[in-house]
Amino acid sequence: MNGISPLWGICPFDEIKNNLIPCRAKSRLPEKSKTVIVACFPYLLDEAAYKNRNISKYAVVTDYHEVAHARLGKAADSLRTLYPKNKFEVFADNSPIPEVRAACAAGLGIRGINSLLITEKYGSYVFIGEIVTDLEADFDSVEYKACIGCGKCIDACPAKAVGKSDFSVEKCLSAITQRKGELSVEEERLMKECGCVWGCDICQDVCPMNKNAAVTEIEEFLSSPVAHVSSGCELEGRAYEWRGRKVIERNIAIQTK
Ligand code: B12
Ligand code: SF4
Ligand code: SF4
Incomplete structure (x- = not known):
């Protein structure tokens, strides 16, 4: 492995x-x-690969x-x-x-x-x-641990999706950018505030436990960054392909309004 x-x-x-x-x-x-x-x-890639980025970091790689x-x-x-x-x-x-x-x-x-x-x-x-x-294995016992609980992700989430002990899937911008159909005025406003046409990174970017996160060594990710998408962009092989062109084009239109 x-x-x-x-x-x-x-x-x-x-x-x-x-x-x-x-x-x-x-x-x-x-x-x-x-x-x-x-x-x-x-x-994660080097900051230089994120220049002019308008999609979430997870979608920049192939x-x-x-x-x-x-x-x-x-x-x-x-x-x-x-x-x-x-x-x-x-x-x-x-x-x-x-x-x-x-x-x-x-x-x-x-x-x-x-x-x-x-x-x-x-x-x-x-x-x-x-x-x-169905293969048996010997397991070490693992103790579940929580994060340091600073609450920065709760405060920074523009959609108020993160709670102390719960998570509102429907409110999360990552879910909103994937949703089909028309978005509400408030959802559009949130998307513009975040600046992404696909996904959202805010609750990760503010997390102090991500401060020294190492960049990837996975060749397939290093060799394929696309940080900015615009109307008519290539969808094949990207994380936003499965949703089809309509949704990503709607999101691009919202960001350029
Ligand atoms: C549905 C889904 C979403 C939904 C809902 C996310 C959510 N937080 O509920 C939406 C579309 C919003 C979403 C967004 C994102 N997602 Co998503 N998503 C999923 C998916 C497909 C299922 C998650 C799910 O419903 N799990 C079931 C619920 C019940 O699990 P749960 O919420 O973790 O609850 C369990 C734990 O809470 C546990 N529990 C309770 N208390 C405690 C305490 C401790 C200490 C522990 C250990 C466990 C525990 O008990 C519950 C039952 O098991 C997973 C893939 C998968 N198969 O798991 C990816 C996954 C979670 N997503 C992923 C990613 C990358 C994202 C985004 C970062 C993408 C982006 N940049 O926009 C965002 C992040 C948003 C966020 N803060 O969560 C990655 C996460 C990788 C990681 N490092 O954790 C996954 C694992 C996909 C993957 N294969 O890599 N996602
Ligand atoms: S991905 Fe964005 S909207 Fe979703 S919980 Fe994190 S900060 Fe909030
Ligand atoms: S910002 Fe990170 S360390 Fe702080 S509460 Fe959120 S997940 Fe935990």
Whole structure:
């Protein structure tokens, strides 16, 4: 796994089995799943790559779903050769696994009040993917820890989506920029305040635990930054492709109003 992800660990399936996310991908879970191999894919780039940026940092790099699937797919193939009787299924984001919780249970970091996984080396600027298997493993016991609780993400969130102990999915700008249809005047105002046409980074950028976050060493991310999108931009291979052209064009129009 070391050539696949710079940060990975294993989590007992039992630890998350009562918190599975209902989704279509759930049907791919191996029967009698025992182990989740959780991998982090850091994506922060040098400041120079963000010049003139009008999309969230996570969307500047090439689509992480493809990168995580390609890298974890390779690892799963090797594991299938080593353990031909076992099943290995790859997931990333579109996953029944509550990935932040699984990563915490695998000892990869802690959960911030902003609801994200914060790792020691890369801060919260990591994607998460996993291989779920019916192969048994020995697990170290992990103590769940919370962030330092400074509350800066709560105060800085323009949409008031972050609460001390809850998170309002509908209010979050990241969700608003993905939503189809017309946005309300207030939603448009929030988007303009944030300045992004896709996603939002505010609750991560203000987090003191991200102060010394390391930049990524993942070649696919380093070689493909697109920090600024405008009308008619290429969508293929980018994190905003799945939503289709209409939504991103609507958002671009709002920002240029
Ligand atoms: C739906 C979703 C969203 C929604 C809702 C997000 C939310 N916070 O609820 C929206 C569209 C708003 C969103 C936005 C973003 N998302 Co999102 N999202 C998801 C997705 C697909 C499912 C999340 C989910 O519903 N989980 C289920 C709920 C129940 O889990 P939960 O909220 O973590 O609750 C659990 C924990 O709270 C736990 N718990 C409770 N208390 C405690 C305490 C401790 C200490 C611990 C350990 C656990 C714990 O119990 C609950 C049950 O398991 C995941 C992928 C996945 N499969 O997990 C990505 C994911 C969480 N998103 C991701 C990203 C990158 C983002 C954005 C940063 C993108 C952006 N820049 O715009 C923003 C960040 C917004 C934010 N502050 O959360 C990454 C996060 C990586 C990381 N470092 O944590 C993920 C993991 C995708 C990926 N594969 O990389 N997202
Ligand atoms: S991503 Fe933006 S809108 Fe969503 S919780 Fe974080 S700061 Fe608030
Ligand atoms: S800003 Fe403070 S409260 Fe929010 S996640 Fe970071 S350390 Fe935790």
